[in-house]
Amino acid sequence: MRLSANRVALALCLYAALLGVLYAHETPVFEAPDEGAHFLYIHNLLETGELPVLEDREAVFESRAVQRHHPPLYYLIGAGLISWTERADVERYFVDNPFGAAGFVIDLNRNIYLHSPQAPQGDTHVAVWVLRLYSLSLGVATLWLVYRSGQLAFAERPVGLLALFVAVSIPGFIAGAASINNDNLVIFLFTAGIHRVLVVWRRERVTTFDLAVFALTLGGAALTKLNGLALFPLVYAGLVWGALRGRLAWRDVWRVGGVTLLAAALLAGWWYARNWQLYGDPLALSATREVWGRDGNLPDNARLVLLEAMHVLDSFWMTLGHFNLRGPEWLYTYAPLAALAALPGLVRAWRRAGPRGRDALLFLGASCALIIVALVTATRQINVSQGRILYPAILGFAVLLALGWRALVGRFAPLVVVPLATVTLATPFLYLDHAFQHIEVVDALPAAATPVGATSEGLTLEGYRLFTETVAPGEQVRLELFVRGNHPDNPAMFVKALDPNNQQTLGGVDFYPGMAPTEALDDTLLYRVYVQFPIDAGIPLDTGPMQLRLAVGWRVPETERFLPLRDANGVEIDILTLAGPVVMGAPEASPEAQTPTHAGSAETEPPEEAPLVATFGDQIQLLSYTLPDSVAAGETLSVGLNWKATRPIEQDYVLTVGLLDADGRLVAQH
Template sequence: MTDRGRLALLIAAHVLIGLMYLWATPVFEAPDEGYHTAVIRWIAQGRGLPVQQVDAEQDYAQEGSQPPLYYLLGAGLTAWVDTADWDQVYVKNPRSRIGIPGTTHNVNDYRQPVEPPPLTGTRLKVYALRVFSLALSAATLALAYVLVRRVVPADRQPLVWLTLALVAFNPMMLFIGASVNNDNLLRLTSTGGLILILDAARAERLGIRQLSGLGVVLGLAALSKISGLMLWPVAALALVWARWRGHRGGGPPKKTAARACLLPIAFDLLTTFLFAALVCGWWYLRNWLLYGDPLGLNAMIAIAGPRVIGLGELITSEWYGFYLSFWAIFGAFTILPSPWVQWFFHALSVWALAGLAVVAWRSRRRLTFDCLLLSVFCLLTLLGVIRWTMQTPASQGRLMFGAIVPLSLGLAAGLLALAPERWGRGVAWSLGGLLAGVAAIIPVADIAPQYTPPPVLSEADLPAELRPVHARIGDGIELVGYTADDTPRQPGEVQAVTLYWRALAPMDQDYVLALVLLGRGAQGAGQIDTWPGGGRLPTSQWRPGAFYADPYDLPIDETATTPTRLRLSVSAWVGAPDQRLPVRLPDGSQSLAAVFPVGRAAETQPAAPQPAVRDGSTFEGGLRLLGYDAHWDGRALNVTFYWQTAQAVPADYTLFLHVLNTAGEQVGQADGPPLDGDWPTSAWLPGQAVADRRVVTLPADLAGEGCVLRLGWYDPATGARLAAFQPDGTPWPEAAVILERGLTP
């Protein structure tokens, strides 16, 4: 097969896989896609270019500050699409977890339809713009071939094709390439600019045609994105080198030769950048007149959200997300690929960087000027990204994609450097095929499922283990019941719960659920505020009469007090958290939330108890009193009992505790479930001790006297006591343990 045929096959595969990403990603769910589309729509409506006003909220947000070339082209190509339904499609998810890779809920930045919508209006416009972006991405591949062939010797074909495979099948490149994003035009113009820069550096003579062509492309790059300006100093370096090399004639420059080349250098620079300024200068002049800043960054940062962060903190806290998002973080920086995909790119990166170190060592004395120019461009791009992310949160590796071709060339060189030269062809094609396969799996396995809404169920589909709740929230929602995993959890882990809803009536608002885990003392132990379905099932799109299963992994706070029974408080609000819908419980009472048990949180590292007084009495069902501590605080007797069970306890029992004076009269009482009901006996873990503190306030006339404790367990449903046994197995009378030691005030 000829090189042209291979290139056509590579581009076709890139486009085909790109269409898979286009299909898997709902409208507006690529980074800032809603904002980019809003700029295009604004222009297509004949409103001109956006003028940023920091105190005026617009749909295009900070992207209205971007150079306009991509948006002008997009507006011209899609002006025929009617976007009258914009307000129904462009609806932000107020609980979106944007910027949290791997989040288990609310990965969607916008409200997405529960049922497939027709491809019309705003959605048609977005898909048309995505196809336009994909065409730009395909054209970038064609130019990448030209650029790499300029740099790589003819006898190193494996390096050419592995570089192109790294560009074509980088999952993040495919994801952005199939989205509405001006990065796609930047990649094209940057790659074209690098080709012309290398040609200029090699030219024996530079004419007006070549200089003007380079200037026009530099201007187009600067009109695509501000980072396109990073080409300009590289172009200047190439022009200076070309004249200097020509005047020195291969030897060291002489003073006369140096002076003689100054005028031609000035002419080349002036001509090139004059044409560049003619193309893009009007835009930067406009920014200066509007914002007092030629780049317009002051307004852009103010809208996006400014921050101040040191370089050291930036690197240490955000390097991993930056690195991984060069390869594969999807959605609104919310979706991670499968762990095996991450490990694949970890291995690939380590391999490439190790090999690149070998290449750098071997080439330390014979680095070509072409490689120097490409390296300078990569470095300038990185410095620009660092500078930008130190001013506003934006640490994403995809921002390096203006230099995707030279970066991929370096990675490919590293990958091939560690393999014998005779294996180069096999390594290149094997890795290229593997990259294509991995890239094709991701949209099907990792992206599309994250946006799939819960299916519509019928009553017959409800699980047999459903625990009924039947709480009515507002007029349109019924919480039918739930299922929960009762496996003991620990702070920092998650509690799995699935809620089952029924839509009672049509709803025109999207209600927010407040799901609050309650732990010891009804204190909050974790919370998620979300649209139903983890953001994928907005209530305005519920079908009346339908049932929905809504699973969640609720995080348990690392500071939660343990052990404790976990309860879930479920409520709904609209507008603000204090505007909650009324909840009608099955008994007819009204509340602000439905509360029910869902699990238990155990101690992370339970310590072996060391009671001051050891006992050893046992009760039927396996309960054992290990011992107790007691101390007086005025008239209050504080007693901590240490319990343990050898087996799971089948029911929730109540402890009775009676305080008797020396005459045998009851003078105090402290009955109740363990830990005030927060750790009932049915939740106890075999072999794990439970410390249960009781406080009994005694009469003043008991001061100075001793006392006796009588305690035991009973079933609150029947009042029947559990049989009690002394340490030697002898039954305690009346199923009550008598404790006398250590109780004198």
Template sequence: MSIIRRHWIAMIVLCLFVGLGALYSIATPIFEASDELNHYPFVQTLAQGNGLPVQRPDEATLWDQEGSQPPLYYGLAAIVTAWIDTSDMPQLLDLNPHAERGVPLAPDNKNMVIHDRGEQFPWHGTALAVHLIRVFSLLLAAGTVLCTYLLALELFPNRPVIALTAMAVNAFLPMFLFISASVNNDTLVVLLSSVTLLLLVRMLRRGASPVFLLALGVVIGLACLSKLSALGLIPLAGLALVLRYFSRQWPPTLRTMPDGQDSDGGKQSLWPAVWRWARDYMLVLLPVIVVAGWWYWRNWQLYGDPTGLNAMLEIAGRRAVTPGWRQLLGEFQGFRINFWGLFGGVNILMRPTWIYPLLDLLTVAAVIGLVVWAWRVWRPQRFDQWPALTLIAAWIAIVFVALIRWTSSTMASQGRLIFPAISGICLFLALGWLGWLSPRRQQYAALGVGGLMLALALAAPFAAIRPAYARPADLIAASVPADAHRFDVDYGGDARLLAFEVDKERVQPGDEVTITLYWQALRPITDTYSVYVQVFGWQQDLGQHDSYPAGGAYPTDLWAPGQIIRDRHQITIAPDAKGPGPAWISAGLYRFDTMERPEAVDSAGQPVVFPVLAKLALDVPTMTWLPTYPLDANLDNHVKLIGFDAEQNVHPGQEWPVTLYWQSMGPLDKNYTVFVHLVDATGATIAQADGPPLQEFYPTSAWASGEILNDTHTVALPDDIAPGQYRLFVGLYDPVSGYRLPVLDEAGNMQDNQVFVTGVDVTSVP
């Protein structure tokens, strides 16, 4: 009872952590936590008795690079779940090929896996196994939270508010909760690292027996058998022993060995201290080798590398170029966001996003406060915990440097990877916020920080995680809205695109346009179709969005016949789009694995080769269709020829492109044909290229007022054309009557029925 009375607040924090972890686990669908879809297959293969995987870069496996990890976590998780039949995993591990993994600003496709009723409560099979392992991970993480509290109490036994604040920051850190409630070996290595740090600090303060040192070595060995990042604990233990035996600032009673003081009153001579350091360090190292050495020896035999990192990097993918400090500093933004909370496949931000700058300010305040506190307690006679704090700082530095080295080899700039040092980090944050304040103000600050972190932890599952995987509330439409544009095109007899809506008629580069499609299943669909929605201009792609329907949440094989599905697609117009001019929207279905498109037919049963839904006007503030040679020719107040691009020195037999820049002056009631004629001195046409503008893609009757189009026609010069001077004429004519649009002067009087463009020199073949 005395323990409960002394630590009742800590017990409440621990219970809140477990409850919040359960909430995060329920909010996150299986296989949607960071790398869970690779971690769990490793567990499953061990549970099925298949032994440790052998990593081969040319062999595709479900565990990918995670098969190179030390096996302790996976072995324990396999023991927990070996009794469960997980033969349904292939059905549940249905990957979303359009998942925006690592793209937190993407509006949809947050889900890495397609989810259906097979994983809903009550759980069974693979879903049950995953949730059981998540509970196991959560209990491990609860041990880490407890270690953070005990570590702070060890150093500040008379200031429990600091220990409680450090514990609360650890317990309510959203990213720590998210990882703790997932299948991930981080939970075990973080716990064992925190236990090791606590033991080392206690050793500094209380001394260590041989049994203690052997136990410490066992813990470090287990950590090294959990994840490679724990290898840094080995030199950390050596540093702790150095601080124990060689720190001049350490009180003599702590520095003196159990076998008695030296003749100098407790001050150790150098060589006996070196011998004792070596003896104690060997007592730590021997269990490490016994517990974990076999796995590193196995790696040496298989891969020629005791860590197995070479094999892991071959599978995970190496960086093409080793990043410099500037690039790594640029990636620090993602690092710090991921430390506080970046969920799913590194693609779900906390909401609202101003939380991140607020946490940055709190971090800066903690650093400043830590400096102020350190300045106040610098005198050794007032504070004897510097060796322990030095050790904690060294562990944080070791983990951080190791992460920099790792992320220099592969893309891994994730703040969660520094969690093996989470206990020390949370202690320093609490010390920075509270250490320099008066006792009363410490309590207020602790309540403020703890309350803020608890609020963030509570909000994330409801404001960020769950909504990212939920199907849209208006996914199923009772009917097509009356103001939607009818389309009625069938795709392969499976689905019909009934109608569509576009939220803009005019767009500029960088604009976002939302296209809403209304689909109807015509029969049970066995294929999982992808939907493409493309915005394009003449000879330029302006944007495209490919996805399973409903942002990846409702694939076609789940559709019920007759159901009307509202399917939104958001597209960003290319920032470098050229214009002004027209843009078109096309949409349809295709099979992702084969890229085949089902046959599209309209309501009359006629094939639709290229389904175009609608046209947009692309407005560009500064005209980017800039002709090399400007003109100003008015064709009957309907069209202007504002310039052209063409070589003026050509040779016989050449395919000669001539690009014309048209600007519509108003609606045209006919589809005119462009003529491009090369004429000799007698007026005879020697070569020509007549045809609809933009290769029939955009007839003149569809041109909107003010649109500018660049229209290329290729003139095939005869092989026997005589060298000399020629003239190029262009214009527009009605293909039915042959009538040419007249060319008008500034007064509106007809000058000609063709535009003289330029003179052309034909020379012999070079």
């Protein structure tokens, strides 16, 4: 039975590793949170041979190496792993996207950097992949320890596999594990420390190997991240509790305390002594606050506190990219409710558990509480209100959820995790792939596209394809553009939806096509670019449905210069507009107009629609129509027409409806 469980656990860990590779593949270089800064820490270590020094805020942010306040263990290991690479092209990956949105959700421009379609000129991309795999290996090792701990803590009712399934099914955890970030090492060390306490509780003695593990995990945590220091009181409290409960000898507790403090002093003491020498503070808190301090910008009322807490909770489950990519909205309701549902199960598990089980419940609960308190304390000083800061408690969190659900619904507990697992599996394909769409080379303009041929100083819009035929305020417009050429000033593209009556902008977006700098495009290739933007939710529509015009052009962000335009005939034009979608959503009509009655009848049911009647040219189809059963002389005849545009309509048309008698004579017209 145990062998079978181990095999399933290994399969889940392999699945997590493959999933992490998918996440990494779909996330462009440095588009994971703070990934570029963590990479620069390692790169600069190799280039200068020196540890970083905290300067003033302006200098730190100008350097982009903004994570330099962290202890160096994760980075020293990373430097050893990529020391053989040549990274002279690193600056090529730090071309800013001036429209990039970090920290708030938008539909385009989730990338904060531009990504050249040209072949790499160095090994930076290789180094990034090596470091991502290094992080992923730490994440997979963490998952294995989650499984082993779930088996150990509640041996009479093991929940290791379910706890592992929970941890694997958190998109934010998998995405973080597949990125360059020192959180991955401190998460692993925290998990290893908690697991080792459970091991010695079960064995009821501390071996030499246990001493070595405690020494390395505690010393390593102290040299990885400041919140790693929280592992010391957690491990010591666990050992003391084990002694108080008669499972450990007090001499073992003192041995662990002495050995780990000595190891921490040897492994990490020099770093804190260096901080004292440089900043007059072993923790460098004042210097860190100078860079990352909130400057008194703390939530000052219950509503703001709740909003910040919700942001942390949401990002714990899934807020990817630079905190600008959310998953399906139901996830942020389902996941917290499912977690809350585990609480009555934990109460039931507590009542059923023996002394060992209750001790494990207390210890794992304490690990979660400690990390939450550490986050709350830290976020009052510096801006770290992020869910990933809670992942050092992933072991306690996953095991407690598994235990609660198992106690509540028994063997059906895995079904609670299935929705989370589905989102986690779908994320690389549905969310990351959509959010970070690279520019795509095509052989020719597709037959379904509308030719344009407008040029702008070497850049040509060859054509476009509109996917959104009708749109309501607040909804998305989706289209493809086909562009060719390049420009040395690196202009950006824009698409604006215009009201055809007054040229008012009703929505739009500025962007670089396919996240690529236009100066790096190959002028011999034709590129396909996907564009999406919302129509303003509050636009007034007092004339009924109308077809928007899409203004398309190029602008240099640094100088605000708009590139001149010429149409397909070479004639200079002030503005290039294309046929856009039809906006639906006119103001509500009166009740009488909303529900016309049949002539001569008190019934208000609408008449049945007749099928397709006609196609007008190759642009418009009359799909169906409705007529009343009868109408008397002098009454108004209400005719309902259901239209569809089969391709973008390039000009306005006037609709005429006439009524003929039995002899074909026109008797009424509108």
